[in-house]
Amino acid sequence: MTRPHTLLLAATLLSLAACNDAAPSTADAGSLAATITDAAAATDVVTPADAALAPDDVPAPERFSYVPMGCTHRVSAPVGSTSNFRDDRSTFGAAPDPHDVHVNWPADPSSTIAFLWRTDPGTRATVVQYGLSPTALDQTAVGSVGTAGLMGNQVTAHEVHxxxxxxxxxxxxxxxxxxxxxxVQRFKTGPAPGRTDYDVRFVVAGDSRDDVSRWRQLQERAMGGMNPPDFEIFTGDAVLVGFLQGQWQSWFEGARSAMSTVPFVMVHGNHEGLSVNYLMQFAQPQSGVSSQDELYFSLDYGPVHLVVLNDTPLRSDYEGDVLGTQLAWLRADLARARANRARVPFIIATHHKPAFASSSHSDEIDTQAVRRGWAPVYDEFGVDLVLNGHEHDFELSKEVDGQGREVSGRRGTRYVVTGGAGASLTTLGAGALQPWGAHFESAHHIVEVHATMTRLELTPRRLDGTVIEAGRISLTPRAP
Incomplete structure (x- = not known):
């Protein structure tokens, strides 16, 4: 078998090449070099990159997979996950106390939840007790556990659906x-499908990377208001190097005020690098394409239809993936969403790399692929709002068509870049806004969204809580 560290390093370098500012700090570089050196003997570790880059005559490894009790969706462990066990209630290792407890949506938010946490590799007990009162946790569910990652950066993740x-x-x-x-923590399920009297509040952030202090401050601000969010969208690049588990632990620590109560919808960024550490620690809807499971999907939450896409594909396969498999899936999903506008009036798409931005990445090949392939489809099906990261700033586009030309009368799409959750800030790429740009600000920030059946409002807030007034928008539903 090909040694996985070589393939993982290649995949990581390809994904990080999309960022001009991707060079790790001295400490990160040393950790990365040590990780790769230590992994030389770890021939039993397999990563998603291994499965994708293996010769055609080598069969893909069989994945640990099952349908949770009472559910209709399937749970499939990432390729590379080992020591997978189910339904254990009583096996404990040296450090069995749960860490980084959080919740995700693996399917319909109105009726489904996934609980995830981390322990030592010897702990197999994977139990959740839950109920309608903090003093009466009268229902029990059990799940699965697995371990994955390069030597020195392994994670043992527990998952109950x-x-x-x-x-x-x-x-x-x-x-x-x-x-x-x-x-004891809490979470709230989403509104019943078809309900028309529901106010939805969620926040959006991205590109925290290696500044945990700012990331923590933004999370505390998001959770500290009178109306805490129903969920959070993270637009990618949570960490600097996706397979360094210590960076993930710092990221979870920064998000502690939100993660155990608010479901996160995670967008895959190029710095996650399709790492098995990323795939192990979140549970999201599965696409049915094994190499893209939990990386692109859609869901409804009250008046919002949310589409999540992955613009950092395996092997940088933009033609076959971004402009092939995902594009075909996207068209079919948006056709259904457009037909359902009377019940779910707003369509929002999110992925890491913006089609229309004014910062340093706006003319790169991968961004151009998104602009060429997905933006015209957003225009065709009437997507209202597209949320991205990648650029470390706040940006708001004009109302534009699929070519980036300004239109009016709710005939276009607004594009928002929200990549200011901690990473070093970027500046305008050419010193001025692109023709499609309405506002740019180099600021650490978070975005608040409030949606009802009659209006969608977006408010960006700086780290100090002040509003970026020029970035505020208010949209009414399009005609069905």
Missing amino acids: VCGLRPDTTYHYRVGGEGHWSA
Whole structure:
């Protein structure tokens, strides 16, 4: 078998090449070099990159997979996950207490939730107790656990999926196992499909990378208001190097105020690099294409249809993936969403790299592929808002068509770049806005979105809480 560290390094370098400012700090570079050296003997570690880059005559490894009790969707461990176990309630290792507890949506947000956490490799107990009261956790579910990652950067991730929950209901829960429970936390399910009297509030952030302090401050601000968000969208590049587990642990620590109660919708960025550490620690809807599971999908939440895409494909395969498999899937999904506008009036798409921005990456090959392939489809099907990261700033486009030309009368799409969650800030690429640009600000920030059946409002806030007034927008539904 090809040694995985070589392939993983190649895949990581390809993904980081999309960033001009991608050079790690001295400490990060040393850690990266040590990781690759240590991995030389780790021939039992397989990564998604291995599966993609293996010769055609080598069969893909069989994946650990199952359907959780009471659910209709399937859970499939990433390629490279080892020591996978299910339904264990009582096996504990040296450090069994749960860390980095968080929740995601693996399917319909109104009735489904996934609980995830991290322990030592010897702990197999994967139990969740939950209920309608913090003092009456009268229901129990069990799940699966697996370990993956390069030597010295392995993660043991636990995952429990629960289905059949009541819509618009607050549940309380704890995870772990007898004698080793987490604190009791809570989450709320989404509104029932078709409900028309629901206010949705969510926040959007991206590109925290290697500044955990700013990331923590933004999360505390997002959760500290009178109306905490229903969920959060993260537009990619959570860490600098996706397979360094220590960076993920710092990122989770920074998000602690939000993650155990607010579901995160994760967008894959080029700095995640399709690393198995990223894939192990989040649970999202599966596309049915094994190499892209949990990387592109859609879901409805109240008046919002949300489309999540992956613009950093395996092997940098823009023609076959971004402009092939995903484009075909996107057209079919948006056709259904457009037909359903009377019930779900706003269509929002999110992915890492912006089609229309004014900063340093606006003319690069991968950005041009997104602009050429996806922007005309957004225009054709009437996508209202596109949320991106990649550029470390805040940007708002004019209302534009699929070619970036300004239009009016709710006939176009607004593009928002929100990549100011911690990474070093960027400046205008040519010293001036591109023709499609309406506003640019080099500022650390987070974006708040409020949606009802009659209006969608977007408000960007700087790290100090002040509003970027020129970045505010208010949209009404398009005609069905």
